Amino acid sequence: MTKRITISEVGPRDGLQSIAHILTLEQKLAWIEAEAAAGVTEIEVGSFVPAKVLPQLADTGEVVRRSREIPGLTVAVLVPNAKGAAAALEAGAHKLTIPLSVSETHSLRNVRRTHAQMIEEARQISAMIAELPQEQRPHFEGSLSTVFGCTLEGAIPDAQIARLAEQLRDAGCHEIGLSDTTGYANPAQVRHLIRLVRGVVGKEAVTGLHLHNTRGLGLANVLAGLEEDITTFDSSLGGLGGCPFAPGASGNIVTEDLVFMLEAMGIDTGIDFEGLMKARAILREALNPEEPLYGFAPEAGLPLGFAYAEARV
Ligand code: ZN
Numbered sequence: 001m002t003k004r005i006t007i008s009e010v011g012p013r014d015g016l017q018s019i020a021h022i023l024t025l026e027q028k029l030a031w032i033e034a035e036a037a038a039g040v041t042e043i044e045v046g047s048f049v050p051a052k053v054l055p056q057l058a059d060t061g062e063v064v065r066r067s068r069e070i071p072g073l074t075v076a077v078l079v080p081n082a083k084g085a086a087a088a089l090e091a092g093a094h095k096l097t098i099p100l101s102v103s104e105t106h107s108l109r110n111v112r113r114t115h116a117q118m119i120e121e122a123r124q125i126s127a128m129i130a131e132l133p134q135e136q137r138p139h140f141e142g143s144l145s146t147v148f149g150c151t152l153e154g155a156i157p158d159a160q161i162a163r164l165a166e167q168l169r170d171a172g173c174h175e176i177g178l179s180d181t182t183g184y185a186n187p188a189q190v191r192h193l194i195r196l197v198r199g200v201v202g203k204e205a206v207t208g209l210h211l212h213n214t215r216g217l218g219l220a221n222v223l224a225g226l227e228e229d230i231t232t233f234d235s236s237l238g239g240l241g242g243c244p245f246a247p248g249a250s251g252n253i254v255t256e257d258l259v260f261m262l263e264a265m266g267i268d269t270g271i272d273f274e275g276l277m278k279a280r281a282i283l284r285e286a287l288n289p290e291e292p293l294y295g296f297a298p299e300a301g302l303p304l305g306f307a308y309a310e311a312r313v
Contacts, residue, residue, distance in 0.1 A: 003268055003309075004269075006042055006231060007258060008043070010235065010252055012043060015241040016057060017057060018243075019291060023287075030282050031283050031286065034275070034279035034282050036073045038272050038276045038278070043067065045064055045067050045076065047080070048060055048061075048083075049078075060087075064088070064091035065092065075094045085098070085125040094139065095141065096141070098121065098173070100115070100119070102156045102160060102164050103150035105150065106145075119167045119168065120171075122142055122168055123171040130172075139174055140173055141173060142173030142176050143210065144165060144178055147179060148185035149184035150181075175208065176197055177206075178194065182214070183213065185211060194230065210234040211234065213251070213253045214243050214249045215246070222261070235258045237276065237280055238250075238284075240291075256295045259276060259297075260302065268308075268310045280293065
């Protein structure tokens with residue numbers, strides 16, 4: 001098993017886009033800074049979508065510029081198209097992710113684009129990146145969303161998933177991510193899809209999983225991913241952004257619980273649990289009081305005798 005895992009915090013993007021309350025720039029930065037101080041090395045800080053679509057994320061450009069000042073932090077963003085990518089490059093994001101819904105119905109509903117149009121967007125983004133000097137080029141990920149099933153189409157055929165993974169790779173994506181947008185995934189399916197997509201684009205191009213905990217299988221799916229040598233897991237602090245149709249279920253898997261599980265298993269995350277709890281308090285303060293935060297480890301605390309995989313500084 002891999003000994004060092006990267007946890008990519010996506011709360012400032014995936015969590016905030018799911019709730020109506022709008023955080024101020026300073027509140028977002030306080031949250032991001034607290035997580036970086038706890039040892040989180042990658043944070044998806046926002047999404048370059050029109051402000052009228054997601055007013056919660058309207059200040060993403062400024063969040064990127066300010067987050068870049070935090071030493072050692074990889075500043076990641078979501079870009080739905082080439083226009084958003086141009087803004088992301090101008091702000092200086094270190095990592096760009098374009099989501100491609102493998103369900104075409106979902107893609108049309110969500111971003112009003114066909115598969116062919118989304119692949120063309122990815123190609124244009126790669127071309128923009130290629131024009132930058134080598135040292136300024138961000139990492140570019142194509143993320144297969146709804147890959148574990150779609151609320152509109154149900155299961156998506158393997159052949160379609162494989163074809164889209166190949167097209168994203170050919171469009172210039174450095175990495176192909178798997179995203180359980182709908183919280184449908186189970187561990188057997190996680191293994192199957194990692195192997196399927198790696199069979200098309202190569203093992204080194206599939207390193208990350210984006211999981212939700214909608215049906216309570218989030219951490220079980222992480223374990224399946226670990227056993228397939230996945231090295232990056234997305235999660236959100238307090239599982240922010242739980243699904244209104246699944247009461248009690250967090251949105252993304254909970255960063256605090258993920259850190260606890262991995263460290264207890266002897267897998268190094270570099271993240272300090274107490275530091276995360278400080279970040280959680282900052283987030284709690286910034287949210288409306290009725291907005292739920294999730295997580296078992298934050299409620300129960302660390303077990304007596306708990307030891308990190310590696311000593312914390
Ligand atoms: Zn998500």
